[in-house]
Structure formats: structure tokens, C-alpha cells
Amino acid sequence: MFDLKEIVKELAGIVGQEFVTIAPEMMQKYAIDGTAPKIVLFPGNTREVAEVVRVAYRQKLAVVPWGNGSKMSQGNRPERLDLVLGTSRMNHMRDVDTSNLTITVEAGVRFRDIQARLATEEDRCYLPLEDLTTEADDFVCSDRSNSGCFLPIDPCCSDMATIGGVIATSSAGPRRLLYTLPRDMIIGVKMVTPKGDIAGAGGKTVKNVSGYDTSKLMVGSMGSLGIICEMTFKLLPLPEKMETVLVSFDSFKGAADLADRILGTTLLPAAVTVLNAAAFQKLQNAACSGFRPGSF
Structure with missing residues (x-):
């Protein structure tokens, strides 16, 4: 057994006291099929994720990454659940390069906010943006030269799913008929391994042929190979009419x-x-x- 108070103190030193909790109501909120965690925390960047995972590895804690929870009912009930690592604070769009048709985002960014960031007002009829929040509305581009493209992934629960969750579960909807699957759009990934090392694969170059295409290995991995922290995708121009x-x-x-x-x-x-x-x-x-x- 581990000393819960000591671990919480150590984790609070990494992510901040306000971003780690052992409150019973939060444990129930982040329970998976009736199995509640002992700690819930929210790191703010990849470095903090790595430090948290190192502590978990040293203390032999069972860790589950959590985006927005829309797919947490999939798979078997966890045998152990010590720590839930939420990605909601990792919600930054690191690089939006529409001229080269690429975008780099953190795992906690909601899928529909990515589409909103890329869309102009006239593009909205082509994208699932009817119920955007005020926060998402702020992402809409006003300059057509900086938009006119989209990320052609069609996940279920697209209004609430985080992009990290979409990739971890390989979520794809009806439009995969034309636009294929998430693994065909991801070209780069930054992740934290189970031992707490930061690893990367791929990059911004669409025609990147150097070495193994490890980024695609993370698609559908369900958090079993590491915690996805940052992804780069190739974009496509929006169709002229739909x-x-x-x-x-x-x-x-x-x-x-x-x-x-x-x-x-x-x-x-x-x-x-x-x-x-x-x-x-x-x-x-x-x-x-x-x-x-x-x-x-």
C-alpha cells in the first residue's frame, strides 16, 4: 500500500494544489464502471504529465488518462484505478498552419473547437458547429486566407470529445467512407511513456518517410502505450459545396x-x-x- 497523503503532497508540488483532489464527490464523478480512483489530477502540460507518471511508476499506481469521458464505458472494467489524469487543462492549439495544411494541438482540445478555429462564418454550414459555446465562438477566423480547411475526422460525440480521446479510441463516424480513419490524418505525436519519459514521433511534414511511423501506433491504443499529450494532423480544404x-x-x-x-x-x-x-x-x-x- 502507498501513503495517500504523501503522494498527494508530491503530486500537488507538480501540478499545483488546486489541480489535485481526493474529494469523494470527484472520485465518484471519475469512476469507471463503479470503480472509483483514489486521486484525480489535472496537469497543465507535457512536462507535468511526465513528472506525474514518474511518481505513479515509482509508487506502482494504476493510471487512467481522461479527456472528457465520452468513451470511458468502452473496454473491460479496470482491475485497479488509483489515479485519473485529466487533460482538460491541456487545451491549447500550438500551431495552426493552414498554408501548409497542418495543425498541432494538445490532447485536451475539444474536437469541435478545432473545427471552429479553422472555419469562417460561411463554413459553419459544413461543420457540426450549431451549438458552439462562447469560448469556441472566439476561435472562428475572420480572415478567409487563414481558414477554409478542416480536420476530416468524424467522431461520435464530436461536440464533447477531446482530440486526445478521439485518437486514443480511434473514433470515426460515417464520413470515414470518404475521409478514411484518424490514423490516416495524424502525422505527429508527443506522448509520455508508462515510465514517465517524453517521446515523440513524426512531425509537421506531411511526406515524412524517416523511420517507423510510430504516431499511428498510438491511434486506438486506449492509453495502454502511453499518455498522448500533443498531436499534429494534416488538414484538407473544405469542399466548395456540400x-x-x-x-x-x-x-x-x-x-x-x-x-x-x-x-x-x-x-x-x-x-x-x-x-x-x-x-x-x-x-x-x-x-x-x-x-x-x-x-x-
């Missing part, structure tokens, strides 16, 4: 047949989704659409 087509069918077979036929043509849509009536009704209620679906 449309959504809704088609109603009387049977599932009819909808599936059309989807197959579309995929067999030279027309490659960003996404093709087949929904039954119940699922579409929920979307219709959420979007206040006037479209009337058939049975499927």
Missing part, C-alpha cells in the same frame, strides 16, 4: 440496394447511412426536419 440527400424507402432491402449501387459508381459520397424508421424519427425530432420517411 449537400445532404434524404431518400425514403418502403423496405430495408430497397435502401440497402441503393447504397450498394451508389458505392459501385464513380460518385463517392462522404457518407452513406441506412436508417430504419425509428432511428430516422429521432434524427427528425432533433433536427426539426419536415422530411417524412417511409418504413425504412
Whole structure:
């Protein structure tokens, strides 16, 4: 067993007293499948993450990185959970280089805030930015020459997911049909290993062919290989125009047949989704659409 008070004191010396807690209500908030941690803390940068992990390694603490918690129900229940390391303070966009179509961000940046930083007002109709917070609104570019591109990843829970969580879980949605998966967009990563060493791979160069492409190894790793602290992605220009087509069918077979036929043509849509009536009704209620679906 470890001395909780002594460890908390040591960790507070790294991240600051106000960013480490053992309060019972916080332990319940950050519990995973009923397993509550003993300590929750929020480092502010990669160096602090490394120092925290070194302490955890020395004390043999079980550490779980936590972005915004939208995917924490995935996987098995943890056998041990001593320390939750939240990335919410690591929310800086380090380098936005739209001329070279790259962006470097910290793990705690929300996905939709990245899109908002890249978008102009006229781009918003193409991106999931309807419910942006005031903080996210501040990211919107006013100069078209500094925007007009986006990060073509389509994760679920995109309004709350952090980019570190998206990469750690390899979260991808319907638009992966055209824009592929997160591993195809990441070109650089900075992480902290289980022993507390800071390691990096890749960089800002899109055509980087030197050595192993270790950055892609972190995609879908679920925190098992280290804590992702910073990532560099390649961007794509926004399409000049984007449309959504809704088609109603009387049977599932009819909808599936059309989807197959579309995929067999030279027309490659960003996404093709087949929904039954119940699922579409929920979307219709959420979007206040006037479209009337058939049975499927």
C-alpha cells in the first residue's frame, strides 16, 4: 500500500494544489464502471504529465488518462484505478498552419473547437458547429486566407470529445467512407511513456518517410502505450459545396440496394447511412426536419 497523503503532497508540488483532489464527490464523478480512483489530477502540460507518471511508476499506481469521458464505458472494467489524469487543462492549439495544411494541438482540445478555429462564418454550414459555446465562438477566423480547411475526422460525440480521446479510441463516424480513419490524418505525436519519459514521433511534414511511423501506433491504443499529450494532423480544404440527400424507402432491402449501387459508381459520397424508421424519427425530432420517411 502507498501513503495517500504523501503522494498527494508530491503530486500537488507538480501540478499545483488546486489541480489535485481526493474529494469523494470527484472520485465518484471519475469512476469507471463503479470503480472509483483514489486521486484525480489535472496537469497543465507535457512536462507535468511526465513528472506525474514518474511518481505513479515509482509508487506502482494504476493510471487512467481522461479527456472528457465520452468513451470511458468502452473496454473491460479496470482491475485497479488509483489515479485519473485529466487533460482538460491541456487545451491549447500550438500551431495552426493552414498554408501548409497542418495543425498541432494538445490532447485536451475539444474536437469541435478545432473545427471552429479553422472555419469562417460561411463554413459553419459544413461543420457540426450549431451549438458552439462562447469560448469556441472566439476561435472562428475572420480572415478567409487563414481558414477554409478542416480536420476530416468524424467522431461520435464530436461536440464533447477531446482530440486526445478521439485518437486514443480511434473514433470515426460515417464520413470515414470518404475521409478514411484518424490514423490516416495524424502525422505527429508527443506522448509520455508508462515510465514517465517524453517521446515523440513524426512531425509537421506531411511526406515524412524517416523511420517507423510510430504516431499511428498510438491511434486506438486506449492509453495502454502511453499518455498522448500533443498531436499534429494534416488538414484538407473544405469542399466548395456540400449537400445532404434524404431518400425514403418502403423496405430495408430497397435502401440497402441503393447504397450498394451508389458505392459501385464513380460518385463517392462522404457518407452513406441506412436508417430504419425509428432511428430516422429521432434524427427528425432533433433536427426539426419536415422530411417524412417511409418504413425504412
